Amino acid sequence: MNWGAAAWLGLRYAVAIAALIVFLFPLYWLVVTAMKTPEEVLTYPPVWWPATPQFKSFEILLERETLWAIGNSFIVAVLSMALAMALGTMSAYALARSGFGGRFFAASALASRLVPPVLLALLAVLAFGRFGWAGSLVTLVAVLTVFNLPYVMWMMRGYFRDVPVALEETALVAGLTRRQLPVMVAWPIVRGGFFATAAFTFVLAWNELAFALVLADEGATTLPVLLAEVGTGPEAWGGVAALCLAAIAPVIVALAVMHGRLARTLSLGLVRD
């Protein structure tokens, strides 16, 4: 290896390591904060590693309220993700093949994202209040499903459009019915994208605060809502950090899933002329 190549490699590693430090610092800070005593949390210069690591802060994770919130978050995130994926994938196939919506699809799909979520949440409270449904988990699932649906449709439409029409025609001539096409031809190709989208949709729902804060009553509190309400101050910070770690864990798992699939989807490279 010559000097130029070595320098280039060194530079690339230096940049990568710098980026890694920037991205991993918050995670590190959460972990050490959770292990600090209340006195160590706010001192300056900061304590980089607690003198005697404490694990008392993690006890908050075993409180009934916390477990309840984690459970709620899971129910809301999984159900709304599953519903949004099911409905969104089917409509995305139709959109991709019919061309319905055309140029306006982008604008209409993004429209709901242009409005502050709190505003939509308030409207949802009014609407569901009529039926006496405001505040329940069902309501939250329904609203998040609708809110995430455009994202799923947007992503999946793109994946379906990458499935060549000519491939479906080949399959039709080779003996498939039109109804078999989405499952037999498109699915194996979009599968990677589907799981990546599902993972991201899960994360969106899992982290969602505005709707959960406005819509959910006490029994339906989710983890982000609990985090927002747990309070501040030197005594509370350790607990907040522990809760944050609990909130991040599924996201990291989801990202790991997404990363593998995404890489595969991107490298799939359809075979065409």
Add this chain to the structure above:
Amino acid sequence: MANVSISGLTKSVGRVRVLKNIDLAIQAGEFCVVVGPAGSGKSMLLRTLAGLESADAGTITFDGEAVNDLMPRDRNVALVPQAPVLFPTLSVFENIAFGLRTKGLARAEIIKRVEEASTLVDLPERLSRSVRGLTAGECQKIALAQAIARDALLHLFDEPLSRLDGVRREPIRAALKQLHQEKEMTIVYVTQDHMEAMNLADRIVLLRDGAVEQQGTPIELFERPTSRFVAGFFGALKMNFLTGTIARDEAGPAVRLANGGMSVPLPPNRLPQNIADGTSVILGLRPEHMARAVRVSPPDGTMRYEAEIELLQPTGPRVCATFRMGGEPVVAELQAHDVSAPGETVAIDINLKRATLFDAETEKTLSPEYVASSDSAA
């Protein structure tokens, strides 16, 4: 294998009429080649036969049964599309076997057919590999294998060799013709290549702007073109076209060439009686129908012409010699030893019995009946 009949087939895409009132009858077991320039509607005709496009008007029948409203799978056709796309998640083997699996064939039968088909198209790679990273030519071979592995009523090939280079094309073309001779297959084969059409076809259908210009056996289209377009389309060497007018004298009818006033006598009965003197015509002479004079006097129906050679383009055993007749350049195909250098004067016998006359205005052949009857044995 099926008798295919197409009548009054019309198809428009947007405002463009891609197929105009097409009538065709393809016999069971026939190798029918549809040929024509780009944009003449060849692919659309094939896609309509496959059921991927619906006809605006007209009927398509397979063995007498109308298939217009049938989905592709119910028509039982095999198709190699113009730009084949493979299933990226399947292996080469599974791509070829796709149309066999949907028909529920037994495992052993599928393996046998896939292997036969892949040998025929000369797929050297192992069949278990993924189709990712294959070249366009290999993808086309796989698509071709997929189609010929099937027992379809009708096999449709849309330029199936276009992505292979010339050297690799020849053996597969020969294998395809061999396969057609051995198996009972009805084939409709689309190509832009007039030589490929001549090579393969039992019957050629020449399309022009979405309409059938002429159909018949390869030799009919070559020797008895019904229009200047057909005459110009076929032939390894392009037909010479000379403009002139009809002039009758004591010796009989002749074509007086527009440039130079030279007169080309027409053999007896060559011209229908109803064509008046002074009619503008185009005289079509094939380079293959000219030869260096060997006898003392020219044979019957032949005109001897003292040609001053301007350009020589050897092709190996033969040479294309350019000279002028009435000021117009004319190409003759001679034996390589007939002429040694440009500037030489060579006596060339032009076989006028095999010349074709076109109406200068309509560019249609004058009296094709005569052409059809008198010289077909020659």
